[in-house]
Amino acid sequence: MQYRRLGSSGLQLSALSFGAWVTFASQVGRSVARDLIATAWDNGINFFDNAEGYANGQAESMMGDVIADLRLPRDGYCVSSKVFFGSASDPRPTQKGLSRKHVTDACHGALQRLRVDYLDLYYCHRPDPDTPIEETVWAMDALVRQGKVLYWGTSEWSATQIREAHRIARHHHLHPPTMEQPQYNLLHRERVELEYAPLYAEFGLGTTTWSPLSSGLLTGKYNDGIPEQTRLGHEGHGWLKRMVLGDAEAQRLERVRRFTATAGRLGVAPAPLAIAWCLRNPHVSSVILGASHPEQLLQNLKAVELSDGLDDAAWQQVRAAVG
Numbered sequence: 001m002q003y004r005r006l007g008s009s010g011l012q013l014s015a016l017s018f019g020a021w022v023t024f025a026s027q028v029g030r031s032v033a034r035d036l037i038a039t040a041w042d043n044g045i046n047f048f049d050n051a052e053g054y055a056n057g058q059a060e061s062m063m064g065d066v067i068a069d070l071r072l073p074r075d076g077y078c079v080s081s082k083v084f085f086g087s088a089s090d091p092r093p094t095q096k097g098l099s100r101k102h103v104t105d106a107c108h109g110a111l112q113r114l115r116v117d118y119l120d121l122y123y124c125h126r127p128d129p130d131t132p133i134e135e136t137v138w139a140m141d142a143l144v145r146q147g148k149v150l151y152w153g154t155s156e157w158s159a160t161q162i163r164e165a166h167r168i169a170r171h172h173h174l175h176p177p178t179m180e181q182p183q184y185n186l187l188h189r190e191r192v193e194l195e196y197a198p199l200y201a202e203f204g205l206g207t208t209t210w211s212p213l214s215s216g217l218l219t220g221k222y223n224d225g226i227p228e229q230t231r232l233g234h235e236g237h238g239w240l241k242r243m244v245l246g247d248a249e250a251q252r253l254e255r256v257r258r259f260t261a262t263a264g265r266l267g268v269a270p271a272p273l274a275i276a277w278c279l280r281n282p283h284v285s286s287v288i289l290g291a292s293h294p295e296q297l298l299q300n301l302k303a304v305e306l307s308d309g310l311d312d313a314a315w316q317q318v319r320a321a322v323g
């Protein structure tokens with residue numbers, strides 16, 4: 001495994017990390033979740049990502065249970081939560097969003113579910129149009145000062161909103177956001193590569209990126225339809241299918257087919273190739289992986305070697321394939 005600093009902070013995260021979205025307490029039960037965390041840990045992964053909204057908090061409970069069962073040393077791993085969507089199935093106004101109240105309640109809930117005394121990373125899962133950014137910055141700073149959160153950050157905030165959070169923090173001598181959690185993969189590049197470009201030097205912004213395989217699309221498993229026993233084939237995942245395939249479904253699948261053909265010509269599996277491509281961006285602190293089986297995780301971990309193992313001509317072919 002390779003370790004990278006979270007932006008300009010001193011926290012060293014594994015370049016590949018592991019998250020629980022739509023898998024833990026939903027697609028996979030406790031036994032597979034335990035195997036996944038054990039496989040990740042045994043291969044050097046030290047950051048486990050979660051959120052209050054994943055399976056209404058049950059993903060955090062399952063992760064906390066499994067980590068406790070595996071007796072991972074608390075000083076050896078990092079765990080995160082995210083606040084915004086709420087963990088209640090039909091959240092009331094104070095049970096969601098980024099108000100001081102919900103940011104504080106959600107932190108306490110995550111600490112309990114994950115069975116830890118502090119969260120290493122705590123993210124605002126989306127911007128909240130109904131809460132002034134200033135209120136959220138003060139709430140996050142209070143949690144840091146109370147020792148309940150070590151690093152706070154954002155997820156899918158605009159560069160303008162991140163800049164505003166920094167301005168407020170600087171003005172009041174508060175802890176600014178350390179990291180952002182954006183989507184980043186071969187099919188979704190603009191925000192990380194263009195919109196945030198000035199922020200890396202300006203604020204030492206770290207990034208922990210999500211969906212490196214676009215929910216599995218970049219493995220090529222959906223090239224000829226949607227197989228059962230896959231994320232997009234899972235009952236109740238119609239919303240996810242629409243999100244991943246988008247409006248221009250045929251065009252998107254064509255780009256993926258060209259990518260998987262290129263992987264074939266290079267003699268490598270598409271999944272680690274797509275993940276290795278994310279790792280090649282020096283502004284990525286950690287690529288958060290998802291997996292429903294330990295075998296997938298083992299295959300994806302090969303991305304670390306692959307990111308240094310191909311020449312520039314090969315990477316140019318990859319870029320050309322996705323357009």
Ligand SMILES: NC(=O)c1ccc[n+]([C@@H]2O[C@H](COP(=O)([O-])OP(=O)(O)OC[C@H]3O[C@@H](n4cnc5c(N)ncnc54)[C@H](OP(=O)(O)O)[C@@H]3O)[C@@H](O)[C@H]2O)c1
Pocket residue numbers: 018019020021022023027049050125155156181182209210211212213214215216217219221229230231232271272288289290291292293295296297299300
């Ligand atoms: N901040 C945010 O808003 C946000 C949003 C989404 C995710 N995230 C975080 O990012 C993490 C990773 O995102 P993601 O789960 O979408 O990652 P992803 O790598 O794009 O998709 C993971 C899924 O792809 C399939 N897969 C993975 N490796 C495979 C392989 N080698 N061969 C075949 N299929 C494979 C599996 O699904 P199946 O086997 O079920 O098909 C797996 O669950 C999440 O767990 C979460 O922690 C954050």
